[in-house]
Amino acid sequence: MSDPAIPPAVTEDEAALCTPFVKCLVRLIRAQDSYGSWERKADAELLGDFIITKEQRRAIPIIGDPDPDVLWRLDKYYAAIGLAIEERCGLMASPMIQVSHEGFGRVLFTTGRLVVLSKTLRDVHRFGFETLLKLATAGTKLVDDGIAVIEAFPHVALA
Amino acid sequence: MSDPAIPPAVTEDEAALCTPFVKCLVRLIRAQDSYGSWERKADAELLGDFIITKEQRRAIPIIGDPDPDVLWRLDKYYAAIGLAIEERCGLMASPMIQVSHEGFGRVLFTTGRLVVLSKTLRDVHRFGFETLLKLATAGTKLVDDGIAVIEAFPHVALA
Numbered sequence: 001m002s003d004p005a006i007p008p009a010v011t012e013d014e015a016a017l018c019t020p021f022v023k024c025l026v027r028l029i030r031a032q033d034s035y036g037s038w039e040r041k042a043d044a045e046l047l048g049d050f051i052i053t054k055e056q057r058r059a060i061p062i063i064g065d066p067d068p069d070v071l072w073r074l075d076k077y078y079a080a081i082g083l084a085i086e087e088r089c090g091l092m093a094s095p096m097i098q099v100s101h102e103g104f105g106r107v108l109f110t111t112g113r114l115v116v117l118s119k120t121l122r123d124v125h126r127f128g129f130e131t132l133l134k135l136a137t138a139g140t141k142l143v144d145d146g147i148a149v150i151e152a153f154p155h156v157a158l159a
Numbered sequence: 160m161s162d163p164a165i166p167p168a169v170t171e172d173e174a175a176l177c178t179p180f181v182k183c184l185v186r187l188i189r190a191q192d193s194y195g196s197w198e199r200k201a202d203a204e205l206l207g208d209f210i211i212t213k214e215q216r217r218a219i220p221i222i223g224d225p226d227p228d229v230l231w232r233l234d235k236y237y238a239a240i241g242l243a244i245e246e247r248c249g250l251m252a253s254p255m256i257q258v259s260h261e262g263f264g265r266v267l268f269t270t271g272r273l274v275v276l277s278k279t280l281r282d283v284h285r286f287g288f289e290t291l292l293k294l295a296t297a298g299t300k301l302v303d304d305g306i307a308v309i310e311a312f313p314h315v316a317l318a
Contacts, residue, residue, distance in 0.1 A: 113274045
């Protein structure tokens with residue numbers, strides 16, 4: 001640690017934490033903290049359960065039922081995407097998530113009469129991202145996709 | 160029964176059974192009859208559980224949890240609406256239903272990028288119609304509404 005430069009892993013995480021999408025996600029998670037028990041936790045720590053390394057992923061059975069914790073994270077992830085879309089364009093994109101007990105399903109974001117995002121879900125019991133940056137990139141991509149659809153059909157989003 | 164005219168109640172039910180929406184509903188229900196145990200049942204009999212008279216409704220508690228049978232009927236009802244929309248305009252309208260265990264929820268029909276129908280559900284545990292004709296009228300209205308939206312935004316429905 002004699003190197004004065006910040007280790008690359010830290011800068012990558014920091015970059016991820018600065019994205020509007022991850023900020024929305026952290027905000028949503030902190031909003032659930034009614035008793036302030038997570039107040040001293042850093043943002044990266046709060047998002048810790050969203051990170052599943054390759055080794056951890058390998059340890060999870062291929063077929064499995066999603067537990068309530070992973071469904072909670074899935075819910076927060078998509079809620080944050082909706083929130084980030086609203087922040088960018090001022091229109092609320094409300095998600096509707098349907099997951100079977102086997103972890104297959106669908107998520108649909110609508111704004112007015114417009115389907116902003118539609119995504120098939122599978123392997124929900126293994127929902128997670130290798131790094132914070134991958135979480136940020138995946139979420140930001142969905143936000144960008146949603147915004148692009150709203151920009152393509154603005155009159156339907158307002159209908 | 161010496162009156163040669165058919166009693167009005169019968170003609171009303173018959174009219175209801177002839178609507179494209181009710182025909183779709185009956186078709187969907189019969190498709191579930193893998194063992195042919197409903198083969199001898201008339202259509203009106205098959206739809207019997209969809210009918211809740213005023214007295215029956217009064218007997219159901221105002222607050223209650225929907226049981227699997229009523230959720231099954233709700234599912235078939237909305238699937239029939241999607242099917243009838245497809246029959247009329249050739250575009251598939253797929254429903255997505257979300258019901259809380261307390262019987263509140265939402266149903267959303269989408270075609271391409273278009274939200275064809277969006278409806279709030281409440282009191283699902285009391286889901287039912289006073290007469291077959293009211294069932295037919297309510298379903299046909301939703302089909303008409305959906306078709307009107309598709310006709311208003313045809314390019315979004317195909318997107």
